[in-house]
Each structure stands twice: as C-alpha cells, then as structure tokens.
Amino acid sequence: MHLAVYPPHGRIRLAAPLNTDSEVMRLFAISKLGWIKKHVKNFQEQARETPRDYVSGESHHFQGRRYLLNVVEQLGKAKIEIKGTKTINLYIRPGSTRDQRSKIMKEWYRKCLKEQLPELLEKWEDIIGVKADEWGVKQMKTKWGACNIEAKRIWINLELAKKPLVCLEYIVVHELVHLLERNHTDKFIVHMNTFMPKWRLHRDELNSLPVVHNDWGY
Template sequence: MNTEMHIIRLGDIDVDVVQKDIKNLHLSVYPPTGRVHISAPLRMNLETIRIFAISKLGWIKKQQAKLVNQKREAPREYISRESHRFLGKRYLLKIIEHDAPPKVEIKHKTLEMYVRPNTDTPKRHAVLEEWYRQKLKEMLPELIEKLEKKIPVRVAECRVKKMKTKWGTCNVDARRIWVNLELAKKPLHCLEYILVHEMTHLLERHHNSRFVDYMDHFLPQWRSYKDDLNRYPVSHIDWKY
C-alpha cells in the first residue's frame, strides 16, 4: 500500500500523520504518553489535515490528560501473596509447584497457580493470561445469548484478544466482536457494557445520537458502567511503538 508520513506540530503537541489509501480521517490518542496519530486519505492536503487536528485539539488534550492521570497496576512478579483481580474481586496468588501441566484454580480468596518447578516469571504470566482467556471464553456465549434477547442482532462470533487502546471492537459486516483480555479483571457489568456497545454498532456504525438512543434503551445504566470501567486501574504494560 502506498503511504506518506508527516509530522504536524500544534504548539507543544506533535501529530504523526500517515496518508494512505483510505476514504476518511481517523484520529487516535495512544497510551501511555498520549501520542497523537492521524490516518488520512492520500488525496488530502496537509493544510486540511492540520485544520482538522486544530478542530480536535480540545478533545486531544482531554484524552492525553486521562492517560497521564490513569491509575496503573504495579509490574507483576507472579509470586505468592501478590494481588491479582478476577471479575473485579481481589485475590492473593499462591504458587504451588507440581510436576504436571500448569493450571489455575480459585479457592476462596486465593488464586492457586500450579506450575512445574523453576517456572520463570514470563511463563507464570502466560499461564495466568491463558486462564483469564479461557474464563472469558466460557462466559461470553451465555452473556451474548442473554443480550441478543434485548438487542435485535445476531453475533456470528466473539473472540478475546489483547488490545492496547480499546476495550472492544467489531467487524460489522462479519458480525464479529472482539473483547479485550483485560476485561477478565473487571467487574462483570463492565464486560456487559462493552458487549452492548459493540453489539449496538451492528445496528449503528457511528457514535451519533441514534447510537446513544440505542444504548439508553438496551442498557440504561451504561454511563455508570463506563465510569466504573475507566475508574479501575489498567494493567502495567511495557508499551512499545
């Protein structure tokens, strides 16, 4: 694909601009530092893109402030007595060495992780992530079936993946939804909010008044759920760009 790259400076903010074979402008602000990125059509001149960026300056600064102030979990070492969350509840990790395939089990307020002796930190991290993934996969079909009774759409497929900038996304044409793996750590109603949000996009692609009306109808308390989701600390990640 033919692309052109530029940098637009707006005061003390640098905007990375990538022009490529697309139809519309797309503006993003990426964690953790609030890097600003615009994807724009090849045919569009830079001055038009600059004017667009200036018009969004207030929104850009608001998003950057959110990222700077957002709470982040401390880096995890995956050792016994370390705190981890599942569905919004706090559990203490207990490492149990055994000579068998790894597994994770909940016992009261403890997450018991069974691993082989000398399993290193990255492997323990991977074991817990895979457990989170499987738990989400187990919950999603029942949740979607319940929501499909309220929302007049049919979800063809729902997948789980790690995402750095979104809690969820969807392919409207394929009726396929993805949810962020991190949602396994959040209260169940936060997962429900993201599912309703993405399922509503199957009815309305854009965040317009029609979309908001749908959200108000399908999940009247969605604003409160959204606030809850944003209030919880996000995972510590070594962000690389």
C-alpha cells in the same frame, strides 16, 4: 467529521470525507481543543499496575476483586483455582519461568471469559436485535473490544477477565450496537442510551480501574 483521542499518550485522529476543506478540519479541531486536552489528561493520569512477576503474595485481579497469588510448585499439569475470597492458587512445575506462569494465568483468564460470554451475548443479542456470527477473546493493546461489521465478528479483550462483570457486559453491548451503527455517531449514543441507560457509569468505572502497565482507556 469524527474526532478521537487514542491511548496511551493521547494520539489525535480526525476523520473526515475526502472532499472536506483542510481549513474546515482545522477549525473543527480547534473548537474541540478543550475536549482533546481533557481526554489526554485522563490517559496520562490513569492508574497503572506494575509488571507482574507471578510469585506468592503478589496481587492479581479477577472479576473486579483483588486476590493474592499463591504459587504451589508440584509435578503434574499446571492449573489455577480460586480458594475462598482472597487467594488464587497457581499450581506449576518446579523451576517454571515468569513467562510460563504468565501464560498459564492468561489461558485461565481466557477460559473464564469464554465461559461467561455465550450467556451475555445471547442475552444482549435478543435485546438489541442483532446476531454476532463469530466472537473471540484476545489480548489487545488499544481497545477493550472490537467489532468487524462485515464479518459480524466480536472480539473481547482478555484483560476484561480482571474487571467487574458489569464492565464486561458494557463492552459486549457496545460492540453489538456497532452492528446497528458502525461509528460513534449520535445515533450510536441513542442506541446505547436505549439499551443500557447507565452505560456511561459502567464506562467510567472501567476507565477508572488500574490497568496493566501498557494498557489504556476506552
């Protein structure tokens, strides 16, 4: 049987073989009540960012560092650049809307992740001994990453562009290990301990960081 607590509000899911007796499942869930309450509490207490308006002076994160946004209105193609260690310049046409600015930021985050991932995937595929046939970046509401076992396809959440690089690397390893073991079984944990002994520290760091207002933990 597999028990999981899902963000953002602590939805509980118990998976078991079809022929499992309902009383056995009930007793199993009761035995894990302390664990369930702990995870629900963690989701409820996790720091949340307020919605962003994409205006000058607003805080934004990239690779685990905090930057102040500087909006520069000008004609020409929209673009983003990092200035020094404290500023992200967003060049945008005059009169642009919040949604337009948000879209430009997200595409920049996506581009940055797509530049980082090939090297990370190549490194960890060699270490773990697996090969992802496809990979991609997309906005996800309930997971930091996902792995389609049959297609050998890895998905990485766009939000990881904001997090420290070690957190991104942890998720890459986590999803690649699913190509060895589908579920979060004891065998899965053994693989994680073998390939990335400090994975729990990286997971805890990721889940302790502020997340967007509709985000969650992993």
